[in-house]
Amino acid sequence: MAGVDRISVLPEEIKVSILFRLPSLSPMPSARRLSPAPGVNSGPSSWSSCAGLPYFRLLQDLKLFNVDISLPSNFRGFEQLTDLILYKVYISQQDIQSLINGSKKLRIIQCFLLRDDGAPSLSVTFSCPSLEYICFRFYMNNAEVRIISAPCLEVAHVTAPLWSAPPELVWVGAAALKFLADIAQVSYLSLSPYVLMGLSQVGVPHTLRFHQLRCLELSMILSIDQTMHKVFCSLLRSMLLLEILELTCYESMESGKRLYESDPILPDEYKKVDGYLCLNQTLRRVAISMENLRGLKDLMWSIHFMFLNANVLEVIRITYCNEDPMVKSRILEDLRKVEKASSDAQIVFVNVNDVS
Numbered sequence: 001m002a003g004v005d006r007i008s009v010l011p012e013e014i015k016v017s018i019l020f021r022l023p024s025l026s027p028m029p030s031a032r033r034l035s036p037a038p039g040v041n042s043g044p045s046s047w048s049s050c051a052g053l054p055y056f057r058l059l060q061d062l063k064l065f066n067v068d069i070s071l072p073s074n075f076r077g078f079e080q081l082t083d084l085i086l087y088k089v090y091i092s093q094q095d096i097q098s099l100i101n102g103s104k105k106l107r108i109i110q111c112f113l114l115r116d117d118g119a120p121s122l123s124v125t126f127s128c129p130s131l132e133y134i135c136f137r138f139y140m141n142n143a144e145v146r147i148i149s150a151p152c153l154e155v156a157h158v159t160a161p162l163w164s165a166p167p168e169l170v171w172v173g174a175a176a177l178k179f180l181a182d183i184a185q186v187s188y189l190s191l192s193p194y195v196l197m198g199l200s201q202v203g204v205p206h207t208l209r210f211h212q213l214r215c216l217e218l219s220m221i222l223s224i225d226q227t228m229h230k231v232f233c234s235l236l237r238s239m240l241l242l243e244i245l246e247l248t249c250y251e252s253m254e255s256g257k258r259l260y261e262s263d264p265i266l267p268d269e270y271k272k273v274d275g276y277l278c279l280n281q282t283l284r285r286v287a288i289s290m291e292n293l294r295g296l297k298d299l300m301w302s303i304h305f306m307f308l309n310a311n312v313l314e315v316i317r318i319t320y321c322n323e324d325p326m327v328k329s330r331i332l333e334d335l336r337k338v339e340k341a342s343s344d345a346q347i348v349f350v351n352v353n354d355v356s
Contacts (some may be wrong), residue, residue, distance in 0.1 A: 058078075059078045067088075109128070159194075188216075193250065289318075312344075
């Protein structure tokens with residue numbers, strides 16, 4: 001009976017049990033979680049051998065954490081896999097591409113891939129007809145990602161670690177820009193602080209266009225660096241139908257150092273502008289979240305910009321935890337002087353400590 005495949009016909013829960021009992025080829029303190037077909041729930045386990053994976057043809061949910069994996073030569077993907085999470089995973093170019101190409105029903109992908117020092121960068125391409133959600137973290141020149149085809153893609157999160165050094169930011173910006181150009185059809189986009197900083201190093205070309213985007217979430221580090229203003233404006237120019245803008249702000253060492261000495265002086269490019277289709281027709285809501293209201297000083301340029309240029313703006317909502325009454329008073333005094341393109345535009349302050 002040698003060579004007869006009797007494993008594939010076994011119930012999924014039995015195959016899970018067999019896989020978890022396989023000895024590791026090279027034991028290592030790594031954890032992984034495998035969530036196969038409905039009704040099967042498996043916990044963390046130490047392993048580095050993937051010899052049993054080809055038998056999981058009905059696997060629907062695969063999560064790998066902190067693991068170095070090498071797929072067997074006969075691995076051809078998972079026919080039923082819909083959710084894939086790879087977090088801090090070491091994997092070869094061939095294996096990651098085989099995993100993506102062989103899993104035609106993928107709907108959700110989250111990737112944070114790692115490479116050994118000196119190893120060449122991965123170049124991963126996605127052609128996923130069912131993909132709806134992708135979250136990719138660019139790290140240490142580890143991978144270039146291109147979306148060849150993803151007609152159902154709706155949501156994209158693009159991130160980079162907070163400890164990225166300046167030379168890496170240039171690479172992050174260039175890699176993220178290529179990625180953004182491939183996902184112009186998404187309706188929701190989220191960019192992390194260091195992705196924005198990377199984009200500030202390389203610039204956002206006027207040719208970048210998002211034709212379906214309705215909601216943009218930017219996580220920003222408050223600073224007085226005006227290169228971030230240019231990235232902000234370039235992104236808005238590229239988003240033709242944007243309705244909601246969400247800004248999550250984090251303080252840097254410089255945030256809040258400058259309080260209101262006098263009326264803010266705005267550069268010409270942050271006053272009345274043309275060429276922003278979303279400002280002319282669609283942007284209605286802006287939500288700003290921050291820890292300390294004092295840091296709003298470094299974001300006043302964006303509030304002025306919105307009030308001056310968003311013709312259908314309804315509300316700018318500012319949510320915060322800590323406030324200085326004097327700072328809030330000066331902010332309100334400043335905003336009363338701002339010309340508004342929309343007669344309906346208002347600003348709302350929400351202290352989360354006051355919300356019952």
